[in-house]
Amino acid sequence: MVDAPDGLHTLLRQERDLYRNLLELGASEQIEPFIREALVLITSAARAQRGYLELTDDRDGPEASFWAVHGCTPDEVTGFRAGISQSVIAAALASRTTVESNSALLDPRFHDRGSVQRHRIQAVLCVPILGAGHHGVMYLQGRHEPGPFTDDDRRRSEMFARHVAAFAERLLLRHRYVQRADPTAPFRSQLKAEELVGSSSAVARVLREAAIAAPVDAGVLITGPTGTGKSLLARVLHRSGRRSRGPFVELNCAALPEALLESELFGAVAGAHSTATRRIEGKVAAAEHGVLFLDEVGELAPAAQAKLLHLLQNREYFPLGGASPVKADLRVIAATNVDLQAAVAQRTFREDLLYRLRVLTIRMPSLSERTGDIPELARHACAAVCESYGFSSLTISPATIYAIQTAEWPGNVRQLGHAIEAAAIRAQSEAATHIEPRHVFPERPTEPASQILSYQEATRQFQARMIRQALDEAGWNISEAARRLDIGRSYLHRLMASFGVTRPDE
CATH class of the missing domain: 1.10.10 (Arc Repressor Mutant, subunit A)
Incomplete structure (x- = not known):
């Protein structure tokens, strides 16, 4: 009994630290990191082995659900979510009260459920999160110490859930506002796409399709006019996919003569041709465990097309001059600005290769399809140029924004970026603080003041x-x-x- 006051003091200190940390999290501006960190706090406080937290905005339906898992490796997340006892969660939401069990495997309420039996679920504690415009659950499973969750664990978790509900209401409302103002927001949260600038519906479509394509190893064919950012999208897919730790190797199929393209792609054994004095490692080998990006894939010679098809079908290839196949573990993403279906009709591109490359297709829009993104693209390019060249900070004047929005950009984003780079250099040479139309369009005659539009x-x-x-x-x-x-x-x-x-x- 002598230790009781010390034990109570320790408990109060732990709860105080828990709520202080939660209050700090309440200052978050985004819902996803908030629920992630909140789950870490309560899982640790309850000494649970694993935790799951999910919130759904009732105003936008099931699609507006956010979740986090703690206590799993990345490879275990999918299996854990599938193995969570949905019957326990359903019971907590239906009754609007906490559901706990010393052993779900032996509990007559849940023991006959498939997920409980398959995953041998023992101690669980599930607390509903109920807000004015949202609902969710906080699910804890297993303990690092023997025995069930304690009364203190339950009381602490219920109080924690009430605080989470209060903070979540503000964050969910903010998320809805941002999502409606920027249709790309829900997809950016799933991707590493910071450099793919824009908030137009055209960019939202690209990011939505990229979010579908990134997690899997299926072939992706990126189409669209020159200069729209196809290689940039390929890098987004790489950084956001499961091969992000592997290399990203790019090959422009139009930049090499036909005689060298095949050895550049697949490598060559010593003596395979006049310049192969030693074994040459190709781009396929360099991209092992990563991504090989083939830009302008429509320019591949027929012999290289056949070898690429063999690689995609059998996950192996033959270096130029080699007699033995080499196994390959990589993802292939291709891009083109030509109509490959027309090339198939003209018999310059293999139809079976086209089908292998375009399991998924993403079309990059021209700049004329996303003119609303031009100001943001220009400002992004200006900031990048200033940082790259060490220039003092430059801004783009309203007159320049109007001028570039109404100009023609047949070279799309690439042409606009180069124009802003040149404009920044001209402005810096004048010690100007703003980029003016004359810096972007030096070839245009300066109009008399009387002709300047009001x-x-x-x-x-x-x-x-x-x-x-x-x-x-x-x-x-x-x-x-x-x-x-x-x-x-x-x-x-x-x-x-x-x-x-x-x-x-x-």
Whole structure:
């Protein structure tokens, strides 16, 4: 009995530290790291072997669910989620009370459930998380010490769940706002795609498809015009996939003469050709356990196409001049700016190889399909140039933003980036603090002051151009164009009359 006060003091100190840490977590701005760190805290406090925390925003339905697992290696996460006793979770949510069991395997409420039997689940503690606009569970399984979860574990977990519910409401509301303002947000949380700049619906589509493709080793064919960022997307897939710790090896199939392409790709044994004085390691070998990215894959010669098909089908290859196959463990991602289906019809590209390469297809949009991203792309490029060259910080003037948004960029993102780089160099040479239109378009004659548009006229021209673009994209369906512009149909009619916007054939 003498030690009781010390034991009580220790318990109070542990609870105080637990809630202090939780309060610090409450300052988080994103829901995912909050639930991850909160789960670490309660799992450790309850001395549980494994934990699972899930929250669902009732306003957006099951798709707006966030979860975290603690106590598993990355390879064990899927198996643990599948093995969690859904019957225990369902009971906690249905009763809106804590469900606990000394041994789910022996508990008559749960012992006949398949997941309990398969995974031999013993001690569990499941606390519902109930908020004004969300619900969830905190599930703890197994203990590092013998015996069931204690009354203190239960009381502490229930109080913890109430705090989590209060903090989660704010974070979920913020997540909904960010998600609606930026349609790429839910996919960026699943990918390492910081350098793929933009928040347009076109970029959201790319990231949604990338989030599907990244976790698996299926072949991906990236299509789209030159300069749209196909190699950048390939790197996103690599960094976000299970081979992220392996190498990323890139080969531009159009940059090498046909005579060297095959040995560059598959390597060559000594004496295979005049320049092979020793064994040459090819790109396939260099990409072992990682990703091989074949840019401009449509330029592959027929002989190289046949060898690439053999690699994809059999996961082995023959170096040039070699008689024995070499096993390969890699993922192949390819890109092209030409129509490979047309190349198949013209018999310049193998149809069976095309099917192997494009298990999944992601098309990168042209810059004209995502003009709303141009300001963000330009500012990102400007910041990167300043950092790379050690320039003082430069900003892009509003007039320049307008000028680049209304310009033609046939070279897409690459051309825009190069133009901003050159503009930054010109601005720095003048000791300017802003990039002006003359820095981006030095070939344009400077207009007399009398010809410079007023703010009102520039705004009218921009609005008229945006309305025409929306109408063209909607096939001049007024209702659809109004929906895309997020304005009323009658208001769109008034704007068209005001700006003199008429159908081309009228």
